[in-house]
Amino acid sequence: MISNRQKRIRNFSIIAHIDHGKSTLADRLIEKTGLLTKREMKEQILDSMDLERERGITIKLQTTRLVYKDKTGEEYILNLIDTPGHVDFTYEVSRSLAACEGAVLVVDAAQGVEAQTLANVYLALDQNLEIVPVINKIDLPSARPEEIKHEIEEIIGIDASEAPLVSAKSGLNMEDVLEAIVKHVPAPTGDEDGTLKALIFDSYYDSYKGIIAYLSIKQGSVKRGDKILMMATGKKFEVTEVGIFVPGQVPVDELKAGDVGYLTASIKNVVDVRVGDTVTSADHPVDEPLPGYQKAVPMVYCGIYPAEGEKYGDVRDALEKLQVNDAALEFEAETSNALGFGFRCGFLGLLHMEIIQERLEREFDLDLIATSPSVIYRITKTNDEVVMIQNPTNLPPTEEISFMEEPIVAAKIMLPNEYVGNVMELCQDRRGNMKNMEYLDEKRVTLHYELPLNEVIYDFFDALKSKTKGYASLNYELNGYSRSKLVKMEILLNKDIIDAFSMIVHESKAESRGRIICEKLKEVIPRHMFAIPIQAAIGNKVIARENISALRKDVLAKCYGGDISRKKKLLQKQKEGKKRMRQLGSVEVPQEAFMAILKYDEDK
């Protein structure tokens, strides 16, 4: 069943490999449909956060509605739903895609189909979306549109013969993209008069209106004053406003099946508005929620501490504010001998962790120290008590531990077959266990591996990309726990154990990890007036050691021609540097030391 109103709606996303021009295309489409003048447009208005623009990735979804009059003069509402683009956010991507009926696939006319393109296409196909291929950057000298069309047909298996050839940068042939969307993306369906059934695909906190939930209405309608039920959480609210995005929020009277928009209901807590949840009528709820909901579960934990102890309260306030918009972020207070008062925080993955840290530093102007990331280990004690540990410091003494287990993920790696050897080697090195290898076609392979999560969280994705020239894609999900020979490695500076540096590692990795960390610390810790031994140890056994020799000379050169200001500036700089150091035991450690521990590359 489809109404005349629905016939003139198209809900779509844009999917692309990084740098293939997704954001630029979105900007041009918005421009072309005339909702904004050129002057009003910030470059790439969809990526609204600075951080996103710098990293070139979209973290928080933005959605906008375009009004387009096609060649026949018929007016269409096109809802463009933006998607984040990283493995940490696969679930969010899948929910955004579930809000659409079609996806514009942007392929670079010079680069062709790349790994991430494929990963996203598979996600879109999972949601039964119609794929509308668009070939971008055709004004590049190296553009080879015809070949790329073939590539799309061959690798992805969709018809690309009619794919618009465009340049989002110059705005060339944008009309063709809009026409193709209207022509190929199916109109939404759903009974407008049925009971409300709407998918939440994003939310954020507004200090005036409370939580703003982004909705795709699948059935029925919703308006101000309606009583609604969030099916996963069981929470009930009364709607205070419904509206659409242009891309700012504009209230409307009602949202009906097929529409994409938002609602507010004086909701204070983001955990009540979960991405993927189904909104229905509180009085007459539907029986079944929409499929695909998953609760966001943190997989990676680390300690976050203010660089200056007195900022503890500020960090708490900032984390609370971020959490309002980010249901996947968890935190609780903890203390460290080395770092004082701080928070143990849980994240979806390492990128999520880095983004939160950067947002805390930028948006809240905080100086932070983050401890080594950790996963949750399951410890069975000799008295059969089972404890879950995500802070290595809390590990019970060795003699009380019967055995330890670590979380395992089921990883699906898609890649061209020529890199299979490289990737198998990488997975082997990361203690992976191959489960299966499937050929998608003669060139493309999917590897199924079981990998310990703690091997995946560090730099596995980066390593994977570098071993496959960026052509591999990675998806993983938690798949239980497995017994493992794990040890707690401690780092000692000048004989003092620095708890913030402790980590749980696999026995076979301890020595190389310890060696790399000692070397890195030696690089970043400045010389002191005394010699500093740096040691990595398991229990009482030192497994790696470096030594920072004592500073023997720290003298300014000639005080020439009375230029005291310059000398003073040099001293002031030295003093500033000292102030940014953290006193750990007897040693002053710069913040880079914490970063150095985080990033390790084994080739070194």
Place this chain on the structure above:
Amino acid sequence: MKKLGVYIHIPFCIKKCHYCDFQSFSNLEHIISEYVDALCMEIKSSKEKFKRYKIKSIFIGGGTPSILTIKDIDKILSVLYSTFEMDSFLEFSIESNPGTLTKEKVKYYTKSGINRLSIGLQAWQDQLLKKLGRIHDKDTFVKNFHLAREYGFNNINIDLMFSLPNQTFSHWEETLSNIVDLNPEHISSYSLKIEENTIFEKEYKSGRLNLPNEEEDRKMYEYTQGFLEKNGYHRYEISNFSKSNYECEHNKIYWKNEEYIGFGLGAHSYINRIRFSNTNDIKEYIYNIKQDKSSNIIEEKNSLKDEIAETMFLGLRMMAGIDLKYFEERYKKSPFEIYEKQILKLQSQGLLKVDDKNIQLTNKGIDLSNQVFVEFLLD
């Protein structure tokens, strides 16, 4: 009458040395006389401002002041004498490069009141001099040193550097022993520092500079103190040694944080707690002077607290350190009232020593002097 030091900057050299980042040019000979005229105008125009001061030291530095012709240097001296009132104990120094000294110049210097000659030698070995980009050899230096003595200089400084590229410990031993044989009144001895935007920096970054390691550097450094002291030189500042009564008064003005006025390109001044300097742009400097405009750029206006901080870290450069009585007279407070915590900490770290007359760096404190100085800076 208040006392004042005068610094005159001559920013010209025959050739720039490979380690040098000072304000100097090697290809502007054609504007030297124009520069000297501007310099003289600048000095002259300050007459009114400094009429209540007596000049206790003049230091003509560079660059290479000895590059100036007798005619040019005479212009500068004449204007100095006609502008300022000189103290009867005036110390009047000029820096020189052995490659530019002549009998005539030396004769002129002593005759016209310059009573201290500073000679930049740096190293005794010709191959090291060449590596440093110096324009002279050892023999030229020796010849000029004797000339200076012959024409009446009885206060001569020799600038030396150690930790040079390709320098061995025995090179340094040889340098010091030959210098001591010449018996100058004053010796400066600096450890080479690789400065930004120098030829050495470029070579260092590309790994082409064969510098002594820290072990060797410290060996040369430690040897210097012992050897010079054994030969009648006392160390009165981190890098300066002299026979008794031949300390450089001009440099002590800086270290005691007293007032001085600088003339010429990029020259620095400290008057009434204001630090200012001239422009570093030579064309702008000459142009401004001709337009009767000042090229001064104010760098800092010191509060009393700023000045006290400077007095501490500059004063500690001298082995005599901070004279407690002098400090209290000047600031009506003792350093302990202001820096109790810092002084105690540095004492416990073995970097400072305190008695009832002075606060001084220990030997370890000298080696790590920056670690001491930063403690006295204000937040």
